[in-house]
Amino acid sequence: MAFRLRRLRENGSLLALPTVAWLVVFFVLPLAVVLVFSFMSRGRGGVAILPFTIEHYERTFGVFFIILRRSIGLAALTTVICLLLGYPLAFFISTRRRRVLRQIALFLVILPFWTNFLIRTYAWRILLGEEGTINGVLLSLGLIGEPLSLLNTQLAVVIGLIYGFLPFMVLPIYASVERFNFRYVDAAHDLGANDIRTFLRVVLPLTLPGVLAGCALVFIPSVGAFVTPDLLGGAKGLMIGNLINKQFGGSGNMPLGSALSIVMMAVVMLSLLVYIFANRREAGD
C-alpha cells in the first residue's frame, strides 16, 4: 500500500493530465491566439489579417488610455469602499456568539446571488432613474427640488460595482476573522495597547490574508466589468470592458480588442503580483 502511494506521488502528474490538457486547450492556446491577434491588422468585418503591426497597442496607450485609467480608478475606488463596508460587516458577523446567527447573516450576504446579476443591475436603473425610486422619495420628502441625475454617471457605475461585488469582500474577511484568536486582543491590552493600536498592530495584520484576498476578488472583476457600466454608466461611465466588448461584435476590430484585452490582463496580473508579494511578506513576518 505504501509502495503504491509512493508511486502515485512519483507519477502524480499523470492524474493531473486531464486538467493540464484542459487548461492548455481552453486557456493557453486561446490566450496565444489573442496575443497573436493583437499584433495583426484589421480586415473586413473586424477579423484579424496580416501584416503584423503594433498600431493597436499604440491606440491602447493613446486614445484609449483615459478609459483604461478610468477603469482602474473606478475599480480601485470600488475596492476601497467595499473594504470599508465589508470589513466591519465581516467582523460583526464572525464575532456573533451563536452559530445560527452567523449562519443566517452569511446566508443573507449571499442571498442576492440567487437572482441573476444582469437583472439586479437592471433594477438599479429603475432605482437611480430620473423618475426613479430614489429621486421619487427625495422629492416627496422635499429634500431636493429637482430630480438628481444619478443614472448614466460614474457614480452610478461605482454604486453598481459595490453592490455587485461586496459579498466577495465580506466572505474571505469573514473566514479570516473567524480564525482569529481573540485572546491576542486581551494580551495586547494587558501589554498596554489601546483599542486603535491593538486593531492596527494585532487584529489587522492577522486578518490581512482575508483582506488581500477580498481586495483581489473585488478589484479584478471590477476593472474588467462591462455589464454594470453598460447599464448604469451611459456615455460618461464607459469602461474598458465596454470598448473590448464592442470590438468583437458585428463590424468591430478583433485585433484592437485583443490588444486591449492583453493590456487589461497585464493590469490584473500586476494586482495579483501585489497580492502575492503582500501575502509573502505577511507569511515571512
Added chain:
Amino acid sequence: MKRLMLLLAILCLVAPVAIAQDMEHEPWTCPDGYEGQTLSIFNWSTYIAEDTVPNFEEACGVTVNYDIYESNEAMLARIRQGNPGYDIIVPSGGTVQRMAEEMLLIPLDLEMIPNIANVIPDLLGAAYDPENMYSLPYQWGTVGVGYSTEVFPDGISSWNQVWDHDGPVAWLDDRQTMLGIAHLFLGNDPNTTDAAEINAARDYLIEKGGNVVTVAADDGQVLLERGDVDIAVEYNGDILQISWDCECDDYAYAIPEEGSNVWIDNLSIPVDAPNPELAMVFIDYILDAKVGADLTNYIWYASPNQASIDSGFIDEEILNDPAIFPPPEQVANLFAIIDVGAEAEELINNAWDELLIFLGQ
C-alpha cells in the same frame, strides 16, 4: 388585441370607401404556366400579412414554402453555405450590396415585374443597388428623433434642437447613421470614405454631443418612456411602439428637416434559387397596389408602393402618421447606408470608438 380593435374600428369607417375603390382596382392576375410549381420564401419573422401567401397560392395555383429568420447575418450565413432552396429573400440595403459583391444574388428581369412602376421613385436606385439590378423595396422605415411632447410642445424640426437641448439626450448606437447625419451638416456625402471627412464628422458629433447621457444600442425608447432622456434618436418603429403601449400623446417621432437615415428591406432572389421566374412573379405580386396595401395595413411598416398610397387602400391612420409615412419632401432628404468597404469601415470604427470615449465629457 388593442391593435385588432383599432383595425376593426378603422375597417368599419373606411370599408365602404375601400369597397368602392376595390371595384375600380383590377385584382392582380398571375401569368399562365406556373400551376403546380413551388416557391420558397425566406423572410424576417412577423413581416408579412396573414393572407399574402394564401392569396398568391390561389392566384397562381402554386405551393409556397415559408421560412423565417431573425437577422441579416443569419440569412446571409445560410445562403453563403449554399442556398438550401430559397427563391425569395428579404435583405436590408447594405446586405444587398454585400451579397451582390459576393455573387450571391440573381439579377432581376425587370420586364417580368411591370409593377415596378408602382414604387416610390425616391426609393428606387438607392446607393446600395443603384440600378435595382438585384433588389426591389419591400418595406421601409427611418431613423429620427423620439421626444417627449411635454418638453417639446412645439415639436422638433431640426437636428440643431437635438444638439442644443439643455437636458438628457440618447443617441442611437449606429455609427454610419450618426456620422452620416454629421456629414449632411458638413456638406459631405453621408457614405463618404474620406478619412478627413470621417474625422470631421466625428469631431462635429463630439462637439454637439455634450448633452448625450447614453449611446443606446436599441433601447432609446425605453429611456424616453422612463423619463431618463427627453430625446432619443431611434428607429421609427420603436418610438411608435411606446406610443401604442401607453395609449397617450406623451411621445412623438419626427425626422429633422436636414435629413436622416432611411432603411429599406428588399425582395431579392438568391443564387441557385430553384424557381427564379416564379420568384419574379411573386415580386410583381407584392408590388401590386392592393397586395402592398394589405401588407402594410397588417404589419404597420411603410409601404414603398406609391400606387398603394394613392389608391387609398392603406388605412388612413397609418398613412397620416408621419412616424410611418414621412411627408414626401422629407423622403427626398433621406440617405441609405451602403457597405463602404474594409478600409472606410476601419476609419468609421476608429472614429466611433473615439467618439464614445470623448462624448458627453
